[in-house]
Amino acid sequence: MSKRIYITGIGIISAIGNNVPEVLSSLEAGKTGIGEITLFPTLHKGSIPIAEVKLSMEQLLTQAGQNGSEQFTRTTILGMIAAKEALSSAGIDDVNAFRTGLLSATTVGGMDRSEVFYKEFLGDPAKGRLKDIINHDCGDSTERIAIELGIRKLVTTISTACSSSANTIMFGADLIRSGKVDRVIAGGTDSVTGFTLNGFNTLMILDKRGCHPFDEHRAGLTLGEGAAYVVLESEEIVMKEGKQPLAELTGYGNANDAYHQTASSPDGTGAFLAMKKALNMSNLTPSDINYINVHGTGTENNDLSEGMALERIFDPVPFFSSTKSYTGHTLGAAGAIEAVISILSIRNGMIFPNLLWSTPMKELKIKPITKLLSRQNILHVMSNSFGFGGNNSTLIISKLT
Amino acid sequence: MNKRIYINGVGCISPQPTLDTHSFLENVVSVEGNRLKAIDPNYKEFIPPEMVRRMGRIIKMGVAAAKTCLEDAGCQIPDAIITGTGLGCIEDTEKFLGNMIKNNEEFLTPTAFIQSTHNTVSAQIALLIKCHGYNFTYVHRGFSFESAILDSLLQMENGRASSILIGAADELTTNSFQIQNRMGYWRKKPIDSLKLLEHPETGTIAGEGTAFFLLDEKKNSNSYALMQDVEMLFRPESSDEITSAIHLFLDKNRLKTSDIDLLLLGLNGDSRFDPVYNGVTATAFPDVPSCGFKHLCGEYMTASSFGVWLASRILKEQQVPEILNVSKKPPALKHILLYNHYRGINHSLILLSQA
Secondary structure: OOOOOOOOOOOEEEEEOOOHHHHHHHHOOOOOOOOOOOOOOOOOOOOOEOOOOOHHHHHHHOOOOOOOOOOOHHHHHHHHHHHHHHHHHHOOHHHOOEEEEEEEEOOOOHHHHHHHHHHHHHOOOOOOOHHHHOOOOOOHHHHHHHHHHHHEEEEEEOOEEEEHHHHHHHHHHHHHHOOOOOOOEEEEEEEOOHHHHHHHHHHOOOOOOOOOOOOOOOOOOOOEEEEEEEEEEEHHHHHOOOOOEEEEEEEEEEOOOOOOOOOOOOHHHHHHHHHHHHHHHHHHOOOOOEEEOOOEEEEEEEEHHHHHHHHHHHOOOOEEOOHHHHHHHHHHHHHHHHHHHHHHHHHHEEOOOOOOOOOOOOOOOOOOOOOOOOOOOOOOOEEEEEEEEEEEEEEEEOOOO | OOOOEEEEEEEEEOOOOOOOOOOOOOOOOOOOOOOOOOOOOOOHHOOHHHHHHOOOHHHHHHHHHHHHHHHHHHHOOOOOEEEEEEOHHHHHHHHHHHHHHHHHOOOOOOHHHHHHOOEEEEEEEEHHOOOOOOOEEEHHHHHHHHHHHHHHHHHHHOOOOOEEEEEEEEEHHHHHHHHHHHOOOOOOOOHHHHHHHOOOOOOOOOOOOEEEEEEEOOOOOOOOOOEEEEEEOOOOOOHHHHHHHHHHHHOOOOHHHHHEEEEOOOOOOEOOOOOOHHHHHHHHHOHHHOOOOOHHHHHHHOOHHHHHHHHHHHHHHHHHHHHHHHOOOOOOOOOEEEEEEOOOOOEEEEEEOOO
């Protein structure tokens, strides 16, 4: 790969913090964001925990710099806040000083408002406020954010379930390498909705105790909401700006498991292929990876499949943990949220623990890190995001040399 | 793009009889109304019966068109699958929501939820043909299919794939039609769909469909056309901006506006949106033969994929179907430029050339 791709800015909002410093603080303190449902009325309140961003829509609107005259979906506002932080973190005042694209991912889109609409509409097609449905499609949040940031060069949306925002990061890098743009803001956003809560509950893969990734007695995932973006810039632009990047995106890969619509193959074929592709691109060997931020949802199926794939590639398997017991599974935002966490890991020399873990899985030889490790020399981090539809993505992020 | 990329196979399910590669719009379908429905083939001919039963319509359409395309191209497993969809699996989304609301979140079954994930079409294709390659789905309004094209060109250019299955799919449900109707998208008075473009008024007609293409570095005896390039313009601020972009786009591909033999335009008969096309053609392409295509497929977020199917067939067969009512007979058919916009927000240019 000819051009080097640098990460010059990061932005994040999640259940464990409304910005980068807050998120880092919670990660260090082992403070989870999983708790009771408060955001929408549901039968499952009190019985199924989720990881909500601890701000109301009014507070989010204020944080996003909106005066309330326009209606936004929660998904859009979360994304707007994180994207603005990423731009600011990259020191970008004039977004159009260089050819800049916005690549955003989402799975639910404006469903937080659409489900309110459908409740009225499905009973009577003349009912339901059009304001609530007009922002339903996945492209909407991306366009609203692009308009707010003043980005027009290239704007598009990826929706591939749980790997979505890892995929926007990959596509962003490819776009920069092709010379089509100089830099991109890439990431994703998703809010928790009754639709997704009930959907996952029907699949019987929600753990009522909160997720226990890679634990023998794990019982499922915990949904979360949030958004995160990274600013990717070409080597040439970074030199022109005289900027000091935060990290480098050194490898990535996407592969399809092609096994089942929702379950992963027992030997983790898709996961194995994605990780291999990323390693090949980065020119690294498995032993070069210091930490893996695993997909680790806490479902019986994913953790086994992913664990098997890890043991096939790595010998020994490096330190690894799932941070989903902090943030919940943020679906379309997961890839980017975990990329930001991986960057925090590198920059602070820390490996964040896999919370809510007590028993090793009997099929695997490996165990996650369960206590914070500090003063680590972390050169290369691998981050996995595996979605429904067998969509498996891996990113490798490296310390600046 | 430096590599020559061929379209070696096509598969299109639309409101016209387009799945059959032996005919080319000799028989066309028209409706009296404001809604066009895609013609469903016998899905059991393409998909194992136990799978057909559970599949939502958009998935069946996508899989059937993809399989037709792969067979047409003589390709068993491409290196990658990249698709676009504007509204995604909307029927299954509505179904699950409906059950959830009706049953107050109890006694729900997961099938509709599972299939509502927007990358299900890409995923089901991969599953059926056992393709482990790169698999992306773009869900962004009038940029969905264009993003898939762009990504495929990048993957070919960077050497990560030498054959890619790309496609787009959008389905029209009654709910979705009604919602968009309330938003003023469609014509109020029913018309003969084939006459859609004749007298622009407020509103257009709704459509749906799917189109798949097999892109390959190697030409073969079945090659339809060259997929040259794509450009997306987000909310252009003036007609000048659009024409400048067109000149830059053609320039980049070493062409002049006079090299374009046929202009395929996304006119949809809506007086609020058609003037943009007229302004651009008058300025940049005053003498180029042009025509619309949405009187055949209707308006939907990925309608440009129908346009690309049309362009591919025209370039291969070297003839323009009569039903397109082209402004004047093109003296040659070497280069076709497709210019489309979705509700004035997503404008795109797609360039195809003779193989």
